[in-house]
Amino acid sequence: MPLIPELERIIKQEETALSLSLILRFLEAGLPFCTEVEMEQYIYKWKSDSIHIINLKRTWEKLLCAARVIVAIENPADVSGISSRSTGQRAVLKFAAPSGAIPIVGPFTTGTFTNQIQAAFWEPRLLLVTNPRADH
Structure with missing residues (x-):
């Protein structure tokens, strides 16, 4: 199975499985969420409680690009x-x-x-x- 469709499937599963307790732990830990305009391209979806879900496909593409630079x-x-x-x-x-x-x-x-x-x-x-x- 190609990697990108597999990632999209995982994203959809994870999106539905994301629990409130996990979100609360992130907020309690003070993890930064996207507030800058430049980071919008890495956001998959905004939730109503101002939680941003990371676009794993876009992030994966950037990681592959960085890996190509490093191995060069x-x-x-x-x-x-x-x-x-x-x-x-x-x-x-x-x-x-x-x-x-x-x-x-x-x-x-x-x-x-x-x-x-x-x-x-x-x-x-x-x-x-x-x-x-x-x-x-």
Whole structure:
């Protein structure tokens, strides 16, 4: 069975199986829901209680595009993942372990990618950022 129709089937099943307790847990945890106009393309449906359901098909397409970019880099050491916040550090480390990418977790030394005099200077061909606002 092709993957996209299978995803659509799963989306419909999950949409009907989504329980109120799960939604309440998300809200209690303070998980952000889509409020920005740029994110509307990733929304499958809006519920009446202002809960946004993610468009898994669109998200899957973007993940495939990102995977194509990552595998196009010949040397895995030229790929680097960065996360200064603890919420993204585990993801960066889990990505880096099997892929051979270089993880940068925790406090980031300014100038690592730009200051050639610095001992830790290096130029990755691809930089994966978990939170652009925090990891700039």
